Amino acid sequence: MSDHEFRDFYYQAAFHNDQQGVGETGMYRVSSSLQDPSYMSFTDCLHSSMDYCSLEKAFGLSPSSSEVFSSVEGNQTKQAGAGDLGGNTSEVMTTPNSSISSSSSEAGCEEDSDKSKKDRQPKGSEDGGESSKKGNKAKKKGEKKQREPRFAFMTKSEVDHLEDGYRWRKYGQKAVKNSPYPRSYYRCTTQKCTVKKRVERSFQDPSVVITTYEGQHNHPLPTTLRGSAAGLFPPSMLTPSPLAGPSFPHELFLQMPHHMNNQAGSAGSMFAENFSPFQQYHHQVPDYGLLQDIVPSRFLKHEP
DNA sequence: CGAATTTGACCTGCGC
DNA sequence: GCGCAGGTCAAATTCG
Numbered sequence: 001m002s003d004h005e006f007r008d009f010y011y012q013a014a015f016h017n018d019q020q021g022v023g024e025t026g027m028y029r030v031s032s033s034l035q036d037p038s039y040m041s042f043t044d045c046l047h048s049s050m051d052y053c054s055l056e057k058a059f060g061l062s063p064s065s066s067e068v069f070s071s072v073e074g075n076q077t078k079q080a081g082a083g084d085l086g087g088n089t090s091e092v093m094t095t096p097n098s099s100i101s102s103s104s105s106e107a108g109c110e111e112d113s114d115k116s117k118k119d120r121q122p123k124g125s126e127d128g129g130e131s132s133k134k135g136n137k138a139k140k141k142g143e144k145k146q147r148e149p150r151f152a153f154m155t156k157s158e159v160d161h162l163e164d165g166y167r168w169r170k171y172g173q174k175a176v177k178n179s180p181y182p183r184s185y186y187r188c189t190t191q192k193c194t195v196k197k198r199v200e201r202s203f204q205d206p207s208v209v210i211t212t213y214e215g216q217h218n219h220p221l222p223t224t225l226r227g228s229a230a231g232l233f234p235p236s237m238l239t240p241s242p243l244a245g246p247s248f249p250h251e252l253f254l255q256m257p258h259h260m261n262n263q264a265g266s267a268g269s270m271f272a273e274n275f276s277p278f279q280q281y282h283h284q285v286p287d288y289g290l291l292q293d294i295v296p297s298r299f300l301k302h303e304p
Numbered sequence: 305c306g307a308a309t310t311t312g313a314c315c316t317g318c319g320c
Numbered sequence: 321g322c323g324c325a326g327g328t329c330a331a332a333t334t335c336g
Contacts, residue, residue, distance in 0.1 A: 169307085169308065169309085170308075170309055170310080171309090171327095171328070171329075171330095172310095172311090172327070172328055172329080173309090173310075173311075174325085174326065174327070174328095175325095176325090176326085177324085177325060177326085183326085183327095185327070185328075189307095189308090198327090
């Protein structure tokens with residue numbers, strides 16, 4: 001997918017959103033969170049709007065809910081990933097009352113080699129040599145790390161770091177070009193979990209937070225977190241194995257549709273396998289038009 | 305006191 | 321080759 005296509009997608013998404021008049025209650029920011037009165041966490045939002053029967057609402061299938069859009073980063077030319085969602089001219093347009101959760105996935109892509117922006121192995125990687133403190137960063141240049149599936153979504157929120165049930169440790173922050181808002185980098189604190197996320201605020205709509213997840217959790221939600229995160233989701237969502245179902249809320253977005261790739265034209269199919277757990281759903285769904293691309297059939301099928 | 309955050313330096317890839 | 325921008329590291333600092 002080229003930058004333009006990527007951009008177009010978001011424009012369309014916004015347009016679509018407007019047309020549907022979606023909005024009122026998004027998955028975002030509501031002032032009635034259990035723990036934090038200032039906002040509703042993503043987890044809370046999912047919980048509140050979610051059981052599988054009502055996900056369709058949560059995902060914009062009903063007029064009163066937020067909308068989820070997906071897109072797949074085919075060949076991320078210059079990492080047009082979510083990072084750029086808020087960073088350049090391709091800004092998303094959200095209606096004041098709506099939450100657009102757009103997901104961009106770039107799965108796997110071992111082939112993104114040349115492009116893969118570094119992704120250096122977590123420090124202390126096996127090359128054994130942490131030479132001097134900072135000198136060792138140039139490790140294994142030949143080795144291209146596979147890129148994790150990545151998906152982003154936008155959430156209207158006053159807080160940058162949305163609670164999603166997992167514990168994150170911030171490991172960096174950078175100013176983003178063309179945006180007055182910095183981008184924060186978080187890493188899952190669970191050992192051996194390599195999931196990362198980036199959080200930035202849209203410069204066009206400061207109320208919109210763009211969160212990009214990279215990788216998949218290989219562990220259940222921490223039970224201790226904010227009391228009840230683990231209890232918020234059905235067992236299938238807590239399963240470590242991606243094949244058994246999303247292991248964390250955002251993985252729901254993974255179910256989106258590989259064929260957004262096809263739309264994009266380029267490099268589409270190469271990502272399909274990364275969505276394999278969900279392809280079956282895709283194939284099962286009747287024709288819901290765009291919705292089938294956006295919403296997993298398992299949600300759709302519950303429709304009355 | 306341990307964990308989390310901040311922040312400046314460093315590294316890498318890309319475009320010119 | 322150079323400069324820019326994104327991403328990461330890790331020491332210092334702050335927080336619980």
